[in-house]
Amino acid sequence: MIIFKKVVALHQFITSLKQQNKTIGFVPTMGALHQGHLSLIDACKKACDVTVCSIFVNPTQFNDPKDFEKYPITLEQDMLLLTQHEMDILFLPSVNEIYPAGVHTLPHYNLGALENILEGKYRPGHFQGVCQVVDRLLNIVQPDKLFLGRKDYQQCMVINKLIELKQLPIALSIQPTLREEDGLAMSSRNMRLTAAGRKKAVVLYRTLLFIKENAFKKGIPVLIEEAKAKLLASGFEKIDYITVADANTLQEIKALGASANAVVLAAAFLDGVRLIDNLSLSA
Structure with missing residues (x-):
């Protein structure tokens, strides 16, 4: 597994892979990895030549600062899981790498009604934050395919809308929710x-x-x-x-x-x- 922390280095490496006609699959995460994440990685590895996983806890998508502070950080365990799972590339950026100009002048996305119902209603600003980080990550990784889990149903729809808005040549693959033995959705x-x-x-x-x-x-x-x-x-x-x-x-x-x-x-x-x-x- 190759680990990148800098945008420029990862972008250059991805460019070299594309010059070899390698297909790039991408699984963005916020860490605290579980079997649900690994199932996305498995699907990605089957469909693409190279699989990239990112771990980045995005501050702009937390409308409640306390929720951001409580988000579980298990980086050491995550890296061990990914190594055992034969991950190709892990991207571990800092906030400054993702938002070099800061978080106060980020773009706004026209998401229509999707932004204001259900999750959007109860977490105002959440989906703008999701789009800000995913837009940036997609620009860095430039994947051919993006893999997301169905558990975050509305988020999948929002990211699909983002891909349409930006007219990105990326195929979105939404994978089934993985559950514990008793049925609880993995999270x-x-x-x-x-x-x-x-x-x-x-x-x-x-x-x-x-x-x-x-x-x-x-x-x-x-x-x-x-x-x-x-x-x-x-x-x-x-x-x-x-x-x-x-x-x-x-x-x-x-x-x-x-x-x-x-x-x-x-x-x-x-x-x-x-x-x-x-x-x-x-x-």
């Missing part, structure tokens, strides 16, 4: 749960399954209220949202037709940790 945030909270956390997934199993039997508004009650009764402290939405626009759906392309999404707090998940709905 770096799971590390912050207490032992008791970890046992309760699976209720989020089970609640989404409950909606999926009954979405064509009961009214959606009734199901949503029942789902909220289940979460609160199991120990979740606060629910930002549980909603059924159009899978392509994320606009809320009140009733499902036989041909509906829909997704159920949720964000809720447990042990003060904000967990998100989603499931596809189909007839």
Whole structure:
């Protein structure tokens, strides 16, 4: 595994690989790596000649400074995992490398309604920060393919919008959510749960399954209220949202037709940790 910390050095190396007609795949991360990240790397390695992984905890996408401060940093363990996984290139930039002119004059992206609903509503400015860092990383790495996990469903849609806005020649590959044996979606945030909270956390997934199993039997508004009650009764402290939405626009759906392309999404707090998940709905 080759480690780069400087933009110029990585960019030069990538350029030399492209001159050899090598295809470049990219997996951006904020570290605290788990099997979900490794599944993205596996998919990337199968599809591309060279796989690049970045680890960078981006300050501009945290609307809550306390959340940024609490984000788990496990760099030593991450590097060991990547070495064992035969990673080709690891990019470990500093904030100054990513934002050499500082963070106060960064571009604004026209994301439309995507920016102000669900995650955007409860985390104002979050998706601008996501676009700022991903735009910069894509400019540095210049990948042919970008690999993201479906757990961050809305973020995948935002990054797809970014690629369209910038007219980048990059293929976006969205991989299935990887789950623990009990169904909990793998997430770096799971590390912050207490032992008791970890046992309760699976209720989020089970609640989404409950909606999926009954979405064509009961009214959606009734199901949503029942789902909220289940979460609160199991120990979740606060629910930002549980909603059924159009899978392509994320606009809320009140009733499902036989041909509906829909997704159920949720964000809720447990042990003060904000967990998100989603499931596809189909007839």
